[in-house]
Amino acid sequence: MKKLILITSIIIVVLTACKENKKEIGTDTNVQDSTAIVLKTYAELSIAEGGKWKERVYEGGTSFKNVDELWVPKRHTDHSWYLRYEGPGWESNKVGYRLYLDWRNAIDIFGKITDSIVLDQVGQDGFDSYHEKQKWGQDILKVGKALGLGSYGRLVADSVHHFQNVDSTYIKVNNNKKASGVNIRYHGWATEDIKTDLDVSLSIKPDSRMTRTVLSTSKSVEGLVTGIVKSEGVDLIVDNAGNSEWGYIATYGEQTLVPDNLGMVIFYKKDEVISLVDGAYDHLLLFKPTEESITYRFGAVWEGEKNGVKTKEGFLSYLKDELNNLNSVY
Template identity: 25%
Template sequence: MKTIMPFGILLLMLFASCTQQPAITLKNPLAETRTDEVIVFSREEIANKIALEEGKLPVFKNGDKTIASQVDDLDGDGNWDEVVLLTDMQADETIKATIELAVQSDYPNINKRTNLRLGIIQEDGSYKEVDNYKAVPVSEPFKIIAQGEGVTWENDKIAFRVYFDCRNVKDLFGKRKPVMVADDVHTPGFGNYHELAEWGMDVLHCGSSLGSGGIALLRNDSLIRLGSTDVYEYQKIVEGPIRSVFDLKYSGWNVNGEEMEAVERITIYPGKYWFESDVTVYGCSEDDQIVTGIVTSQLKNEPFRFEAADFTCIGTHDVQSLNNDELGMAVIVPKSETGTIGRTSDINWFQKGFVTVKEKGFSNIISETYFIAQECKDATPAKHYFFSVWGLDKDQWKTEDGFRKYITEEAEKLSSPVQKM
């Protein structure tokens, strides 16, 4: 028997299908709240949901509420490649967000919660921010050319920097307030960042260690620092309120007589006490391992090591800051890629005559470092996350247990990302 659908119902169905608004669905697979959760969509994923129009950008709404978002052009061709959403999610929550298109002038403004800065000193003593720059070649005399001595990246919780010279050591600033400080460091009126201020201070002594996440290569039981390269270049990729991304590019890296290249891509997000690092080495051998580590010069307690979700963690927690209070640092790498874990000697190689930068008492030979390695696949990124917390910022950070609890929670979230539908 042939069924004939009433004409009115057919019209309603056609009308609904024509007026249904494009949408995405986000699901939290964990039975825990996620605060400041970042979800990244590719341009292709959004194009599969809504027909894109030149000159317009996607805007996402959960009911009447606009979800904070940022569109990023990662390859510099003038077209956005990814859109980044920032939202809170309750345990097991599912969010359906509708998509609209808006001209750039109508794109929602949100508070800036991440920041990048490489300022190069000018003849008048001021600093000019640059998006791309090469450090002084290692063949030339040592010279500090950068504001705060290096590249700084930060969010509303913490700030990191890497010396923009042959040392290539990572350092960090603790924060007492959710403010951006990188643009003002070393400028008149800012004060000495080695002294405690209302905003915070430089809290770490690095020496000739890897500091707070410096990079090295482990080959035949020897650590070779990623530093003193022929070319050391900074390239800003994205600087935005939700995500900031930059590359550090190296060539002429002498590893036991071989010339190698490397790129480290660093990403920072709001609300997190960590940054994300993807290290790509070109020319590594089968048994080579990429290494990152933590300075131990002020460490009195034993470092810790544990596994959380899909990650292996190493870390330290002690009264070890330059303010003589609690400072915690940690690295997590995927369990499937975890390699050698170890601790260097505490020998002062500079005093033994292995001098790299006389003005800074620095030796390129790595010491006073607790490190973790992961497998090095030629021309393939290896990802890790570097954490740091300061006891003056929050009571939870005054204890190792409080720090480890946070690392475990973040490892679980990274292992079970928000599902996109």
């Protein structure tokens, strides 16, 4: 009898040890669920599948797939139906952005009413369904012929050249624990009498609304600009006083497709900028010609955002805090 009890005890100990070992190597589902990672940034680029090109339109696409990198097809242009929401997107738990990866090359805003990652849902149920209110939010900015928010071009005389003439465009998507974004190389960007390569880095960090932007040209170029789209009845806000390194231009007011209140800002290094320019469609920052990289940040603050800033006073307070942080760190 004593032997039977001893054998039974040994079996119980062995079974218990095996069960505990399974938990340690992650076979227990409860353990896996408790260690799930909550993403706060994400970037993607998604191309159509299942169809075929007919001249400059991709017809009959049946689905989309994400890619880590892409040489943009020569025939691709606006409304080719090839890129989901027309280009790459990047987001934090606060806000999302997209860039039209065609001749327009403008940057648009996805306003979010949730702090979850949402870009993988956008444009899956109809090519431009995101212009209407969705469970995650919606596209909120009317870009028109402008740069949108924080995109880049070249000012020649009174006109901003976008990317009508480029030999080729390559894009790579980046996601890691610290940030998400995209790197783009425009080979042979031609504007009037200048042809250059342009490298661009766009990235966003967790809990931030700001996209860090770095521009590098293969040679010094006059007229490189960034800007904020103009909206009727919305004034420009400028802070470039004092001896601090950073300044900003911003707008705040009813300037969305909803319509409701939106704040947009570009923070820039004052020693990299020649002047502010009143463009036909944008409030522009004109950069100094340089062979060094140019760095700036842009961001959007929407009243529809979860726990969003809902007043101009709140927006100005937010700008003050961001400016103080930039000037104290850099």
